[in-house]
Amino acid sequence: MPVITIPKALRDKLGDEAAESFAVLLKEVEHEGRKDALVLAEERFERRLSEEVASLRVKISEVKTELEAKISEVKAELETKISEVKAELEAKISEVKVDIIKWMFIFWAGQIVVLIAILQIFFRK
Numbered sequence: 001m002p003v004i005t006i007p008k009a010l011r012d013k014l015g016d017e018a019a020e021s022f023a024v025l026l027k028e029v030e031h032e033g034r035k036d037a038l039v040l041a042e043e044r045f046e047r048r049l050s051e052e053v054a055s056l057r058v059k060i061s062e063v064k065t066e067l068e069a070k071i072s073e074v075k076a077e078l079e080t081k082i083s084e085v086k087a088e089l090e091a092k093i094s095e096v097k098v099d100i101i102k103w104m105f106i107f108w109a110g111q112i113v114v115l116i117a118i119l120q121i122f123f124r125k
Contacts, residue, residue: 011019 006014006019006023010022014022
């Protein structure tokens with residue numbers, strides 16, 4: 001806290017005791033002024049902080065809503081894509097089954113022809 005010096009002319013008019021009392025009064029006024037300024041600054045800070053927190057909450061809420069919408073959109077796209085891939089796989093599996101059955105028939109027909117040929121050779125002798 002700064003030291004308050006009272007000019008000599010004022011000290012002579014007031015006297016030493018009154019000058020000291022006046023200096024104490026000025027210090028108290030300065031101290032109260034600082035306290036008031038600090039309280040005012042604190043109130044402004046709290047108000048500004050509350051405004052910023054409210055603003056951030058609104059922004060967070062907006063971002064949350066956007067993210068939820070985007071997640072739902074991506075989820076729907078993913079489900080559609082999975083369904084498409086599943087249908088493609090089922091179609092390919094069906095094609096492979098048909099090919100396997102076709103080749104099995106050809107194999108067994110070939111085996112029967114070979115077996116008949118072997119039996120004919122065996123019974124001719």
